[in-house]
Amino acid sequence: MPEFYKKQKFLYPIYSLSFLTLVIITVLTYYDWILGVSAFAIFCLVIFFLIKFEILFRKSLEQYTSDMLTRVKKVNDEALNQMPIGILLYNKDYGVDWANPYLSSCFGQYSLAGWHLHDLADTLLSFVRQETDEDIITLNKRKFRIFARREEKLVYFFDVTEQTQIEKMYEDQRTVLAIIYLDNYDEITQGLDDQLRTNITSQVTSVLNDWALKYGIYLKRVSSDRFLAVLNESILTQLEKGKFDILDQVRESMSKRNIPLTLSIGVGSGVLLLPELGTLAQSGLDLALGRGGDQVAIKQATGKVKFYGGKTNPVEKRTRVRARVISHALKDLVLESSHVIVMGHKAPDMDAIGAAIGILKVAQLNERDGYIVIDENDLDTGVKRLVEEIKHNDELWSRFISIEKALELASNESLLVVVDTHKPSMVIEERLLDKIENVVVIDHHRRGEEFIEEPLLVYMEPYASSTAELVTELLEYQPKRLKLNMLEATALLAGIIVDTKSFTFRTGARTFDAASYLRSHGADTILVQKLLKEDMEHYLRIAKTIRDAYIYKNGIALAKAEDSQYCDQVLIAQAADTLLTMTGVTASFVIAKKKDGTIGISGRSLGDVNVQLIMESLGGGGHLTNAATQLQNSKLDDAEQRLREAIDEYLEGGNKS
Numbered sequence: 001m002p003e004f005y006k007k008q009k010f011l012y013p014i015y016s017l018s019f020l021t022l023v024i025i026t027v028l029t030y031y032d033w034i035l036g037v038s039a040f041a042i043f044c045l046v047i048f049f050l051i052k053f054e055i056l057f058r059k060s061l062e063q064y065t066s067d068m069l070t071r072v073k074k075v076n077d078e079a080l081n082q083m084p085i086g087i088l089l090y091n092k093d094y095g096v097d098w099a100n101p102y103l104s105s106c107f108g109q110y111s112l113a114g115w116h117l118h119d120l121a122d123t124l125l126s127f128v129r130q131e132t133d134e135d136i137i138t139l140n141k142r143k144f145r146i147f148a149r150r151e152e153k154l155v156y157f158f159d160v161t162e163q164t165q166i167e168k169m170y171e172d173q174r175t176v177l178a179i180i181y182l183d184n185y186d187e188i189t190q191g192l193d194d195q196l197r198t199n200i201t202s203q204v205t206s207v208l209n210d211w212a213l214k215y216g217i218y219l220k221r222v223s224s225d226r227f228l229a230v231l232n233e234s235i236l237t238q239l240e241k242g243k244f245d246i247l248d249q250v251r252e253s254m255s256k257r258n259i260p261l262t263l264s265i266g267v268g269s270g271v272l273l274l275p276e277l278g279t280l281a282q283s284g285l286d287l288a289l290g291r292g293g294d295q296v297a298i299k300q301a302t303g304k305v306k307f308y309g310g311k312t313n314p315v316e317k318r319t320r321v322r323a324r325v326i327s328h329a330l331k332d333l334v335l336e337s338s339h340v341i342v343m344g345h346k347a348p349d350m351d352a353i354g355a356a357i358g359i360l361k362v363a364q365l366n367e368r369d370g371y372i373v374i375d376e377n378d379l380d381t382g383v384k385r386l387v388e389e390i391k392h393n394d395e396l397w398s399r400f401i402s403i404e405k406a407l408e409l410a411s412n413e414s415l416l417v418v419v420d421t422h423k424p425s426m427v428i429e430e431r432l433l434d435k436i437e438n439v440v441v442i443d444h445h446r447r448g449e450e451f452i453e454e455p456l457l458v459y460m461e462p463y464a465s466s467t468a469e470l471v472t473e474l475l476e477y478q479p480k481r482l483k484l485n486m487l488e489a490t491a492l493l494a495g496i497i498v499d500t501k502s503f504t505f506r507t508g509a510r511t512f513d514a515a516s517y518l519r520s521h522g523a524d525t526i527l528v529q530k531l532l533k534e535d536m537e538h539y540l541r542i543a544k545t546i547r548d549a550y551i552y553k554n555g556i557a558l559a560k561a562e563d564s565q566y567c568d569q570v571l572i573a574q575a576a577d578t579l580l581t582m583t584g585v586t587a588s589f590v591i592a593k594k595k596d597g598t599i600g601i602s603g604r605s606l607g608d609v610n611v612q613l614i615m616e617s618l619g620g621g622g623h624l625t626n627a628a629t630q631l632q633n634s635k636l637d638d639a640e641q642r643l644r645e646a647i648d649e650y651l652e653g654g655n656k657s
Contacts, residue, residue: 014520083218086144086157090117094125103157107140109251128155134599136160165182176269177277179285180208183262184294185225200259204410207253211246215239236269236298241309244296247309251294262294269303271554290447292462292624310613310624323470324428327477328461333440333456334366336573337415341406341436343373343428347569350531351466352420353383354495357488359417360399365478371399373428380570381538382498385531386491393487410435417442420467422460423450423621425489443469448621462623465511468495472514489523494531502579505625538571545575545592553585556609556647560640567592569600573628587611590645591639599631599639610650617646 021043029036063510086103090096099112107120109139117125123137128148143164144157174280182204189197208227212219215238218230233238247263254261266285268277271609284299290308291297295310334340340363344352344388356372363370401409406429410416416436422443424430433439437453444464464470472492475484484492498514500507503515519525545567549559557579561567567575572592580589587609594600601618603611605625612627620629631639 004166009428012361014305015255020347024499074627075351082344084159086155086159086558088112088155088157090128090153090155092153094118094128096120097153098122106142106157112495124155136164137485158270171235172232172531174233174272174595175274175277176231176233176236176263176267177274177281178229178267180219180229180233180407181226181264181285181289182225183264183267183289184260188259188261190556192230198437200257200261203253203257204250207249208246211249212593218421223458233269236267237283240298240306244308245471247296264288264293267296267298269298270416278299281533287447289450290460290462292446300332307613307616310446310610319455322564323409323473325476326457327474329472330362330459331366331478332581333438334363334368337368337438338411338413339369339371340415340417341371341373341409341432342417342419343406343432344419345423345426345427346375347378347380348383348428349380349570350382350386350491350498351468351495352495354387354491355419355467355471357396357467357491358475359419359442361475361482361488362471365475365481367481372401373402373408373432375428380568381535382494382531382570386494389487389527389531390491393485396485396487406432412437414438415440416417418455419471421445422458423448424452425450442474444470446624448616449580463508465497465506465508466496467513468492468499469514472517473510476517484518484521486522486524489518489521490527493518493523493525494528497528498532534574541565541567541571542575542578543572545590546579549579549582549588552644553651554609555584557582557585558643559588559590560636561590563593563636565592566595567600568594569602569628569630572600573602573604573626576604576626580606589614589643591636591643593636594630596650599634599636601629601643602626602628614643614646614650617649618642 011224016242019240019390019538025036025039025043026616028039040311084102085101086102086106088096089098089102089324094117096115096117097111104110114543117128118380121137121139123135124139124146127135127146128150132148134145136143138144139157143161144158145160146158147156148154149156160494166520189200192200205221206221211217212229215231215235220228220230222228242549244265247265250261250263264285266283266288268280268282268284270281271277280299284297284305287305288295288298288310291307291310293310296306296308298305298306298308307338340359342356342359344356348356353372353374360370364511374387376387387400390400410432415434415438416432417440418427418433421427422441422445424433427433439452439460440457441452441455442459444461444467446462447460459470459474461470468491493515496511497503499505500511503511515523545561545565546559549557559579572590575590575592576588579585579590580590587603587605589601589603589611591599591601601615601620601625603615603622605611607625610624612624615622615627615629618629618631620627622628631642634642
């Protein structure tokens with residue numbers, strides 16, 4: 001506390017005591033005037049010194065106040081003009097009324113008065129117009145943290161360039177783990193002599209070592225087909241800029257020797273704990289392999305996943321052993337359940353219905369009741385024809401139930417088998433996933449970021465032509481108590497034929513084995529053709545949809561239906577199939593409006609263009625040669641523009657999701 005305040009507090013009781021003293025002196029004078037006069041003289045002397053002291057005190061107070069005001073003013077002047085803090089006042093038109101010298105010096109100017117906020121930085125003008133109170137922007141190559149006082153039209157600027165640089169250095173140096181896997185190493189080297197196997201291993205290792213040396217990556221081989229890579233975020237950014245060209249290097253290096261060897265890489269980033277990084281890396285690798293391999297999946301702690309590569313058609317590498325193991329595991333799960341409920345995706349196609357009938361047969365072969373969930377109001381023409389055939393078989397039709405009935409049957413003892421999809425948002429009824437704990441997923445699509453949580457058994461083979469093919473193989477290893485009847489075998493065969501476009505796309509040796517097995521059990525190919533027939537009106541609608549098709553780039557054809565034309569997803573897909581048959585077309589995309597107001601896009605390819613990656617960038621998915629997506633709250637012209645941008649990004653290389 002300042003000294004003069006102490007003195008002031010000391011004077012207050014003196015003044016009160018003076019009045020009391022005068023009263024005492026008056027009483028004393030009444031009894032003894034000599035003593036009273038002497039006391040009064042002393043009192044006057046004391047008062048004189050007190051007044052003098054008061055005058056000196058006031059002068060001291062005035063001097064202190066003056067000094068304090070001078071110091072405060074000096075501090076204010078220094079804060080406004082000399083401290084490294086920018087201060088700016090703007091007007092209602094977003095023009096600069098005044099800026100302190102520090103902020104002006106950041107732009108090499110004596111004064112910024114008269115400038116517009118837009119002249120300083122577009123981001124500054126956007127910030128002032130928004131309601132956020134704090135942000136970081138770049139001004140003249142420096143980073144500033146800015147605070148706004150919009151009522152006073154005042155903005156403060158704090159230079160955080162060095163802070164952001166340190167933060168960037170910290171982010172760049174964070175550890176990243178990657179697991180590199182040789183997709184089909186075991187299949188390729190099986191049966192080879194030691195010298196050839198060593199040569200292949202040596203060549204792949206040499207390419208990977210050169211790549212690691214180039215980017216400063218620590219690379220360690222941990223098994224015959226697996227490597228561990230340790231890098232940081234800065235190196236990962238460089239690899240992303242190069243679209244992970246190591247995939248192309250290994251593929252091209254091996255293709256010169258006619259060896260179909262590819263890489264899959266799972267990357268974990270965004271966390272500090274090494275165990276978590278390892279878990280993310282392994283999860284990313286599983287995701288890359290589930291999508292067919294020959295690609296990179298970068299999994300971050302936030303859950304975001306980025307994909308690179310995956311532009312080649314996956315090589316078939318399923319084995320009978322895996323099919324047998326999965327079939328026996330499925331048998332055990334069926335036996336442990338009270339009944340089996342099977343469902344496919346919304347608007348099920350022949351593959352989904354055929355696979356569901358196959359799983360129903362698996363339940364019957366293991367003496368368990370099975371049911372197929374179906375919505376009769378959401379079927380395409382071909383499936384409706386199949387359902388009409390099924391209705392003539394009372395025993396089989398009695399196993400088809402509504403969504404409401406399925407929800408009633410669902411219990412903890414139920415087994416739910418999801419076929420032809422692995423995305424919760426795509427199943428016929430998502431509530432069944434919540435009510436039934438035991439879930440099995442059987443699918444042939446490349447795995448996407450969205451996936452059913454914690455299934456008991458997953459059989460996903462992107463190398464397969466269809467889910468019906470996978471289920472057919474599973475049936476071969478089930479008990480032989482019952483045989484497939486003609487209609488069941490035909491439904492499975494129809495699923496294979498539809499997804500392979502009559503054995504022209506994604507058709508391997510195993511596909512023909514499955515078809516042969518079904519044919520031997522009475523599958524009727526003539527009935528399949530009847531189920532897949534198109535009526536004249538439907539064909540004319542397809543022709544109308546692709547009437548104004550055009551080549552966009554590199555043989556990629558685009559067609560957009562008229563704004564007044566409404567199409568279902570099947571028609572859009574068939575239009576894309578038809579467009580792909582045209583001369584000079586390597587890939588086709590058809591855009592059309594659906595009755596529910598969404599915009600449907602279907603993509604088809606002969607294999608040179610990975611339409612799955614293009615559709616994934618728009619929120620969809622599928623296979624390398626056929627994929628689709630749906631856009632909410634969009635117009636046809638906007639959808640066309642977004643599709644073009646996705647195609648451009650794909651042609652430039654790389655894909656993120």
